Amino acid sequence: MHFGVDYYPEHWPEDRWAEDIRLMKQANFNIVRLAEFAWTKMEPVENEYHFEWLDKIISLFEESNIKVVLCTPTATPPKWLMDKYPDIYPIDEYGHVRGYGSRRHYCFNNETYKEYTKKIVKAMANHYKNNKTVVTWQLDNEFGCHNTVRCYCDDCEKAFQKYLENKYETIENLNEKLGMAFWSQTYYSFESVIIPRHTVCDYKEGKMLAHNPGLWLDYCRFASQSVDDYAALQIEVLRENGVTVPITHNFMAKFYDIDYNKHAKLYDFVSWDCYPNIVHGPFDDIMEVSFQHDMMRGYKNRKFWIMEMSSGPGGWNFMGRAPDPAQLRLWTYQAVAHGADGILYFRWRPCLFGTEQYWHGILDHDGIGRDRYKIIKQVGAEFKTLESIIDRTENVSEVCMIRSFDNVWSHDYQWHSQGFDYNQILSYMHIALSKLNINCDVTDFSHDLSKYKLVIIPAYNISTAENAEMLRKYVKNGGNALITFRSGNRDEYNKINGLTIPGYFRELAGIDVINYDALGKDMIKIKGVTGDSLAAVWADIIDQKDCEVLAAYDDCFYKNSPCITKNSVGKGTVYYMGCHTDVDTYQKVLKVITENIQTTKLVDKAVEGVETVYREYGDKKALFVLNYNDYNVSINILVPVKKTVHLEAFGVTVIY
């Protein structure tokens, strides 16, 4: 297992390096990440490369047997480069240059920048390809951070036109497929097509809201693809120049501008930057982090790293709350439980200058390691005894949830109802499952569903007949599915398909949605298996035909219309949920469903604030039990053994 820290030797005098490494070694670290923002240190003047300092620090790490994740520094193009080629800067939707003075000031489609990228990456590859201490490469840093995936420069517009020409072949086909007849927006050539930017109908806040939804979706895909292409270019240079160790990139949570399902394919493994930042928040908030872990694991369906793990309060202009040191331990175990087999804390010591002076780390500004250092050192020691569990067992879930980035983008552009939030719908259900002590994978339709007892398909609007057919087979063979409102009715061009709702899934669900009510901020009464609860955001008004009704509205002109239904299909069952609700009510619904389909019980009775994560490999079985409460608890677990487990405040244990 990799356990270490993100380190910036370029920020500290060389005479401090040895002391830092001594303290790292003492903390049981075996890996550090280096150099992701150090371009000017490596190439202060064009073509003058200076790797001496980096060689030196790497050899010091080698002496201590600490390995290195080496990064390409392309997130921070040097000022000499920007002054020579100012068209590298990204452009905002009003035409303003997004200028110098921070980071990520480049456009992914700028050809000049691609050439300079190749040069620096090649120089690094050649210099370090045979260095045994460098065991992994990270590309750039947090692609797309600061809203940089979507650029509005001329290079991007031309590249977008090419992308569309490749896809649609004729402009007539584009006009037809995207419905450009609306508002006379018919284009007469691919060169006449624009990137959706500042128009007459923009709302005051400057969000682009009035463009053709299909063109917008294509632009989202194109922009995401541009990042894929840029990353692929770096990987190609690394491989062509002799780099053979794994390559990764640090993904971000709650970031939706890159199709990570696609993007993850580029890398040997996924890593991500995990900042729970929840110190006094409710249990639901930290379970949202578990959802993120499961998403990250799902992108490649394999273990992942945390490339930046929170080790203190973060902040640029102001900081967040200080974590109890015990929480740092708990969050680390949470990551590992959900599949992390690499943990690097961010950062070693907070910088004395620059934008991130207030992004704290393991040491304090004065270079002293206090309580945060002590607890992390302890975690390192514990992980040595848990190494076989961490490295060999895999997460096993009986439930999975289907999600796609086409739907992320479509829902983001047209959110149906005030308060509608695609991610919230998924996370509420995932949190509800966590509270029922049921583990849940997050995946897409490209993976094998047959191993699951339940497949959840929330708000899956952009969909195909193939999706429905795949699901039909799965259910006929005894699988179970839960489909929700806003599913089945958009095609790949973001057009509404004109089928009776829920469109492709109508036959499976066995219902017709004959009207609907975008509730916005209003809540309305429902009753049934949910008890007396409230629907929120959306209400499908349902003609249930032959289905069983699990819950119905108790409000409005559609009082008594069903809102949750159940339909038998072959050996399996299809549930349909016509409304959004709160986590508690989702929990009631999912309890009924999972009892029906008899998922495995991990605990005898759920305890508020306690999460259980199940792992196995062959006969080896392990249960991570995590207490997010700031008080002691006991819980009766049922697997891998029947046992009462006692946990301290923020305590954690692994039963195996």
Next chain:
Amino acid sequence: MHFGVDYYPEHWPEDRWAEDIRLMKQANFNIVRLAEFAWTKMEPVENEYHFEWLDKIISLFEESNIKVVLCTPTATPPKWLMDKYPDIYPIDEYGHVRGYGSRRHYCFNNETYKEYTKKIVKAMANHYKNNKTVVTWQLDNEFGCHNTVRCYCDDCEKAFQKYLENKYETIENLNEKLGMAFWSQTYYSFESVIIPRHTVCDYKEGKMLAHNPGLWLDYCRFASQSVDDYAALQIEVLRENGVTVPITHNFMAKFYDIDYNKHAKLYDFVSWDCYPNIVHGPFDDIMEVSFQHDMMRGYKNRKFWIMEMSSGPGGWNFMGRAPDPAQLRLWTYQAVAHGADGILYFRWRPCLFGTEQYWHGILDHDGIGRDRYKIIKQVGAEFKTLESIIDRTENVSEVCMIRSFDNVWSHDYQWHSQGFDYNQILSYMHIALSKLNINCDVTDFSHDLSKYKLVIIPAYNISTAENAEMLRKYVKNGGNALITFRSGNRDEYNKINGLTIPGYFRELAGIDVINYDALGKDMIKIKGVTGDSLAAVWADIIDQKDCEVLAAYDDCFYKNSPCITKNSVGKGTVYYMGCHTDVDTYQKVLKVITENIQTTKLVDKAVEGVETVYREYGDKKALFVLNYNDYNVSINILVPVKKTVHLEAFGVTVIY
């Protein structure tokens, strides 16, 4: 009576057209609106006109004896035109191009665009002038929507300079009349005058707040006049090329950038787009819609059409609440009661693509007509039996309210006190009257006031000695007037006239306002005919001289100063109201006044949520009784006959 729907045949395959027309006919429709966004369909390439598709659909309508409102398509200039002449785009106040991708992307003062407008309008006029099915033309669509009246391009600036030169003749005169001495803003030539745009003193939100108020007002007038000129140009082309049927344009509610009092003069009748969008709102909200109907009737003092009548939830990126189908019927009757003799629902079927995918219509996305279709069909049947009432009787009011666009713009730029809202003051009084079952016209000083028992002049600040003289004559002859705070003290140049408040109306009101207090969000106690109530937003501190005091302040350093007074002038009475308040308190004040002056009682006792609208023509008298409650009610009406009327939830009846 015209009863129909807005239809977009260009969005649907031709093989669907016949079915749509069959369903329309079945719904009792006799008119459709066509083509307002179909420029590229009619002229896909410059000078290549294609009217075949439009001819075809019109002839299909002709076969079914459904008439057509034909629109000029100038709201959506084609991309080929914009690429050829990019200076057509409007410019925002920062100099950004308001670009392609939605609609209304043209400047009203662009000469090139005027030429292309003439060409397409002429082509349509020539093609359809003799078509008997085309019974009305609509110009463009919603002039000024999306904040497009005011443009900041060089063409506009030059046209504005010309406008000012015509008005002021010499720059010295402009400097003097507008008070350019303030902050050294003296201009040295008309060419040196600017459109008020982004300055040093802008607040962060980007609203232009610091310019000279007189220049701002002239700019508002100029921009409104530019729209008049552009519309007049289209009308001229239509008439010169043989179009003889009526011409209209679809006005908007709560839109204030065009002086509709002036603009309405261009058309044969006014039509407007009515989206009550009030599903769960209080009675006051829907009475605000009645106020809008009365305003629209007032612009030409004659009946009007609803060119777009809400037929379902609307929305671009998200939708609003779904109406109870019974409400669609109620809202249609409300429009008719207030003077609509044409109703076209928007829209037939929601589009499967484009910005307005979520703007719903009579059918659903799947092309099926469900509850909304059924109720509209029923309304169509009912209107056949009411045709003579709808077509022949006229609204008759004993009260009227005076409003001007100069005051709209002046109050909008300098709103006196946080929370001051000119439209709210008028609408609160109008709503209060509705709740007292008193009908009220909305008009301006150009109309004959002698027929009214009461004339209300709220916040009429930009005013003239002639206004006061006209009012004096009216009151001397037995009329009654209610004047409010913020009246009588600005001249036509938006300068304060320096008279003791209320300026021109001071003699009529018989008071001096010796101080005032901009209450902002604070509320202060008042007492008198209002009972113990609260003043809001504004408090005039009054020296009442010989007037009767109806209410006084019970708060602040001016405790016991009068706030509402009554002054006898000749055979009539002038009331003055020095503060704003809530609808309930306005109702108390207006009850006292209307009882004093003995307006006709339509009902024995008001019932919450029930509106009554009186109409007559010769001996023919009719009372529309409308129940906005979602429960049954009874009400005792006094005209045209004494009778108890029972109404269902959202029910309506016409007694005649």
Next chain:
Amino acid sequence: MHFGVDYYPEHWPEDRWAEDIRLMKQANFNIVRLAEFAWTKMEPVENEYHFEWLDKIISLFEESNIKVVLCTPTATPPKWLMDKYPDIYPIDEYGHVRGYGSRRHYCFNNETYKEYTKKIVKAMANHYKNNKTVVTWQLDNEFGCHNTVRCYCDDCEKAFQKYLENKYETIENLNEKLGMAFWSQTYYSFESVIIPRHTVCDYKEGKMLAHNPGLWLDYCRFASQSVDDYAALQIEVLRENGVTVPITHNFMAKFYDIDYNKHAKLYDFVSWDCYPNIVHGPFDDIMEVSFQHDMMRGYKNRKFWIMEMSSGPGGWNFMGRAPDPAQLRLWTYQAVAHGADGILYFRWRPCLFGTEQYWHGILDHDGIGRDRYKIIKQVGAEFKTLESIIDRTENVSEVCMIRSFDNVWSHDYQWHSQGFDYNQILSYMHIALSKLNINCDVTDFSHDLSKYKLVIIPAYNISTAENAEMLRKYVKNGGNALITFRSGNRDEYNKINGLTIPGYFRELAGIDVINYDALGKDMIKIKGVTGDSLAAVWADIIDQKDCEVLAAYDDCFYKNSPCITKNSVGKGTVYYMGCHTDVDTYQKVLKVITENIQTTKLVDKAVEGVETVYREYGDKKALFVLNYNDYNVSINILVPVKKTVHLEAFGVTVIY
């Protein structure tokens, strides 16, 4: 004592002037301010000077023995100048021109504008240098108002590069001192350094947040220095052309873009524009105004003028609440009590046109003086009897507070914790002292501290070893200090100095801060001398070593850690306060401290809403007693004599 009004003869017909002067004389006025926006009136066309009108009004004032403050008119460059040299306009951070139509539309670093400034100032100086009625000059008007200190034009960028070159000499030195290694921001020449403007990492609100904090601080200093230079240029022209009378400028409250400590050195005395705008606010709000008076007195450590004293509701687009006339008297006495020996009300009569139509004055729009005129006239009469107190006695405080603009800017850019507000911390303590009837100077480290019993150093982060040494000497000799959280840890380059917190002040305070918690909007419990209170915004977690603990946290994982400590150093004491709190709790802490160190008691027992300000000169002692309540109070004062004082609502008395 100077007592008068701001007057704009250029806004009124000449035949009104005599009447205005008659009314001013009657109101006991002896001074007026003239001409600060009258450039086009003086030079309507380039090089054509017209001083006739100004000569005429000044001679009328001379006849009435009313003196004149004459202003340079550079706040409003004429349109003829802007059209000739459009590069004078300031540029915003996106590159937009901040255009014509309001005021302050010039860049302080534009060389052309400096030349035109010299020309107009020279012309005025030559014309008026010998005029005996002109007794003071005011430069421009409110430098920096409307966010105009910081400009983003090329001239500014070049000047900034020069400024940096002068300061750092080599680019390597700049890179090193500012920490440009962070994010590869190394500059390769001074010409490559930018003004911090729109970058990739800007938050949506457009605040620049991601730049290097050191470069940002240098830019703040440079921009402030640019204003100093521009003012110095005007002063030089005035002096070189024979002006010998005092020169001042009107400062602003709650304005932080100019280092007023430095800027004040340019002038003979400070004046400022005082708009309490508090009509119904709590006592704390009006005590904030007292804090501002004390700050203004502190800039030169001498008496000041109020160049614009509120005389009615103010507002551009809307107005604030109307003051009770008695409050106008009270606010005037408040200013005088804190050291004002010149009072000019803003304004004489509200303008009938222009942006400030709603900025009210002593007369009303109709030219009549009502209650506001009467009370001000009365104040003028009273001041004649108080002249020797006002002119001869000086404010005497036993407590002082240290504040610097480097810290204003550093805290403004990185505010540590949501809700952290440097000014609020100072003002809360100052208000707490006011409520304890303890007077407090506000100053910086350049002044002699030895005369104070207590020196308060709140959030003094940018600091030096010299500051600490100076304080050490002061305390060793028997002085007392109160240091707070966020002090002692930044160097002059806005870098964190890496010392254990509180850095330079650590030895004095006798503690180590071993962790901290940015509380944001959360509040946590504390106990001790504060009673059961709440800490807000920030919590230092303290290892108190040998100190006495005055209060400790009663919450969170650091429960029982000290939050307020006391350390003996030589003959004196150093208190450390590790958290922010509310005014009440600060009052409790400061009560304990001031009782310990035995400050003089001005009153027997504090009375809510009553302020006491002590003054003396030799044997002459005076106490201003001010009642901010809208009801009568009595208070037992102890100096200069033991006595019970009775005050009416908003009443004031001076005991001497």
